[in-house]
Amino acid sequence: MNDLAIDRRSTFNAELVRQDFPILQQDVHGKPLVYLDNAATTQKPEAVIQAIVDYYRKDNSNVHRGAHALAERATDKFEQARVKVAGLINAAEPRQIIWTRGTSEGINLVAASWGRSQLREGDRILVSAMEHHSNIVPWQMIAAQMGATVEPIPVSNDGTLDLDALQGMLDARVRMVACGHVSNALGSVNPVEQIVLMAHSVGALCLIDGAQAMSHLQVDVQALDCDFYVFSAHKMFGPTGVGVLYGKAELLEAMPPYQGGGEMIETVSFAGTTYNQLPYKFEAGTPDIAGVIALGAAVDYLQSLDREGAERHEQELLEYAEAKARAMPGITLVGTSAKRTGVLSFLMDGTHPHDVGMLLDQQGVAVRTGNHCAQPIMDQLGIPGTVRASFCFYNTRADIDRLFEALTKAKQFLVEE
Incomplete structure (x- = not known):
């Protein structure tokens, strides 16, 4: 050093x-x-910009499939980025880190995959009233399809989430509580540890939108015990078009694929298809390889700071x-x-x-x-x-x-x- x-x-x-x-x-x-x-x-930072340049100048190749040096180098850096992100948020395993295009796609993935397989008519989804539209609209879309409802958790006019009101809303019909870690509009830091505990007390899951938190706070998903945590690279000094969905392994294993295509399969025939293991089951098609590698550089940069x-x-x-x-x-x-x-x-x-x-x-x-x-x-x-x-x-x-x-x-x- x-x-x-x-x-x-x-x-x-x-x-x-x-x-x-x-x-x-x-x-x-x-x-x-x-x-x-x-x-x-x-x-x-310059280190992130240089990581993108270096990939296209030296290592440009698709990942996981090529039997040549460029593909091996690209794949190694791509998967090392997954290890780095897992370490940054203290995920138990790198396979719990799913690459997405950003926070919005991460929430859409959970809403569509988990929601279609788990929600039933009459189920309730609770969302804080100060959420970004990305943590409201996907839940409304899946609720309309499944006969569930989306209900706002009250927020006071100073930007404080009302935990007493949340407690009063919780019952056995609540299946998901979705809440931002930090409000993008007001800067409020929500008591996500308590919110996760409250959701779990009635058997509900909890998704935390961490887009605004990652550049400001040190996040430990195991300590939070959240079921899902989503964030974007571009709001933590990385490139646009790349994001992360963290999920508990048992939940991700049970969820059906979000999209079909290359990489997310194990075997394909017209008689039927079997799907790949985590995390690849949710990573159809060629990803933003340069962006993922640059996110790894952003993690290195963050880790180099006090x-x-x-x-x-x-x-x-x-x-x-x-x-x-x-x-x-x-x-x-x-x-x-x-x-x-x-x-x-x-x-x-x-x-x-x-x-x-x-x-x-x-x-x-x-x-x-x-x-x-x-x-x-x-x-x-x-x-x-x-x-x-x-x-x-x-x-x-x-x-x-x-x-x-x-x-x-x-x-x-x-x-x-």
């Missing part, structure tokens, strides 16, 4: 880490880029930004639950979020505006959406200062005469 790696693992240094991300070293509209849209997608130091840094950034927001007249915070990470969601009096976002962009500050694919909670709050500044460990207090300088100028342009 080199000195730089030792330094990063022992002491977190945001300025040092920023040097690993080429995209951050640019100007936008003549201003140094301040990237505060990490909840939508995180930027990629994760606890990074979490402390991010929390300090959020507290610093929240204090500046509360001190600025005309700013209303949206989502103020006691436990949050990574997100400052807010409104500016007398303005539309989209207008604020456009003016911030002109000053080199990248944020997200709108309902953040979480329309039900926005409807509950009676707002069309928010301005969302979302942080990551490569952000700094200087980024927050630039955000509020830009907001002051936007306010002068939009509100003051």
Whole structure:
């Protein structure tokens, strides 16, 4: 291990880490880029970019099938990525890691495969009211097919999930409880350990959407005891188009394949087909090999950092930004639950979020505006959406200062005469 790696693992240094991300070293509209849209997608370190380049330059081949050196190298790196991801989340076995195109496909896979084989008329699926649409719509689709119902778990206006209400909703008809680990719209960190225990108390399964958690928190699926955990590579410093479904082995073994095609079969004849073992049963066709290998590089990068130091840094950034927001007249915070990470969601009096976002962009500050694919909670709050500044460990207090300088100028342009 080199000195730089030792330094990063022992002491977190945001300025040092920023040097690993080429995209951050640019100007936008003549201003140094301040990237505060990490909840939508995180930027990629040079090591991840290089992993993609190296695969296509040196190892480009299909996996598992070729009897030549390129195929062997590609397959080894592809499967090593599975081992790395299993280690990152403390899965018991690499075969519990299923490659998908992202969090959305992971949830769709569980809803379609588990749902079609297990749901019956009158069954209930409970979903938190602040979920991303990806953790609502697939359940609605399968419920409509199977005669089940999807019911929202109430969330208070500050973004806290109501555990008492959840307790009152649980009965023997509940088959699945689906909940985000971290809200993409509000930043709320849900008490997923308790939610899993509560679901299991009535014999229900629990799926956790970890898309927003993986870049901020250290996740241990065995300690959580969740039945399924899903996340996306691109929100944890990896490439787009790749995701992970973790599932308990006994559940995945019992679930029928989600798609048919190459790789997911053992034998094929017109008399009938037998399916491959885990994890390949759920991985039909040629996957995004470069993307999976690059996800492995992203895991290596994360593991090279002082994760606890990074979490402390991010929390300090959020507290610093929240204090500046509360001190600025005309700013209303949206989502103020006691436990949050990574997100400052807010409104500016007398303005539309989209207008604020456009003016911030002109000053080199990248944020997200709108309902953040979480329309039900926005409807509950009676707002069309928010301005969302979302942080990551490569952000700094200087980024927050630039955000509020830009907001002051936007306010002068939009509100003051």
